[in-house]
Amino acid sequence: PNIVVCEDAQAASRKVAEIIIATIAEKPASVLGLATGSTPIRTYELLVDAFRDERVDFSQATSFNLDEYVGLAPKHPQSFRCFMDDHLFKHVNFSPMRTYVPDGSAADPAAHAKLYDDEIRMVGGVDCQLLGIGHNGHIGFNEPGSLPDSRTSVVDLAELTIRKNARFFDSADQVPRRAITMGIGTILESRHIVLLATGKSKAKVVAQAFEQSPSVDLPASWLQTHDHVTVVLDNDAATVE
Numbered sequence: 752p753n754i755v756v757c758e759d760a761q762a763a764s765r766k767v768a769e770i771i772i773a774t775i776a777e778k779p780a781s782v783l784g785l786a787t788g789s790t791p792i793r794t795y796e797l798l799v800d801a802f803r804d805e806r807v808d809f810s811q812a813t814s815f816n817l818d819e820y821v822g823l824a825p826k827h828p829q830s831f832r833c834f835m836d837d838h839l840f841k842h843v844n845f846s847p848m849r850t851y852v853p854d855g856s857a858a859d860p861a862a863h864a865k866l867y868d869d870e871i872r873m874v875g876g877v878d879c880q881l882l883g884i885g886h887n888g889h890i891g892f893n894e895p896g897s898l899p900d901s902r903t904s905v906v907d908l909a910e911l912t913i914r915k916n917a918r919f920f921d922s923a924d925q926v927p928r929r930a931i932t933m934g935i936g937t938i939l940e941s942r943h944i945v946l947l948a949t950g951k952s953k954a955k956v957v958a959q960a961f962e963q964s965p966s967v968d969l970p971a972s973w974l975q976t977h978d979h980v981t982v983v984l985d986n987d988a989a990t991v992e
């Protein structure tokens with residue numbers, strides 16, 4: 752991968768925002784793959800600023816989010832759909848018809864997941880996929896044990912993921928146990944993958960993901976098999992102590 756180390760989280764977020772802006776400048780009808788979590792929040796703020804400064808226009812773009820909790824309806828405040836509305840969509844000019852997030856309230860989540868993959872294919876695939884990385888090496892909600900050819904599907908969350916994500920809920924037992932996630936195979940079909948990681952707590956897993964041979968134990972390590980990956984780190988995430 753192309754590894755870009757930035758001074759701090761602000762500079763790393765700016766770098767990722769600029770990659771997305773450049774993607775859309777080159778191809779206004781780009782398909783963006785988007786992520787939730789703490790890591791991309793600053794990037795989304797910078798994209799909102801850029802939109803207000805007329806430096807980016809999402810009117811022809813399409814977005815597909817990586818994942819959603821099974822059991823949370825789009826309107827649920829902890830749903831990833833709500834997260835995306837709050838942090839990005841309601842502040843910029845995506846066509847509402849073209850922002851896709853898996854529907855956690857789908858009657859048949861497995862069928863919905865399969866359809867999601869078909870929809871990505873139907874629009875021609877993802878041009879630029881933004882990823883974060885979990886402390887256990889997950890990408891999307893592809894937990895350790897995930898195969899490199901997995902497709903969008905319903906998965907069980909790892910215990911660690913449930914504990915970490917409890918910070919967004921009142922307590923850990925309110926965190927859904929299952930999610931719909933783009934598969935690793937789905938993610939690897941994106942033309943350009945941009946992984947953003949910031950902070951000391953991510954340093955070890957980032958080093959493992961890109962320095963050890965790809966393995967099911969560390970899902971992000973499959974990114975080594977892709978020929979256009981940009982890893983954007985701040986100094987903290989780039990330094991193993």
Ligand code: F6R
Binds near residue numbers: 818884
């Ligand atoms: C979010 C996602 C997850 C996060 C990862 C890191 O859509 O798919 O893989 O990217 O859990 O989360 P943060 O950024 O909160 O550390």
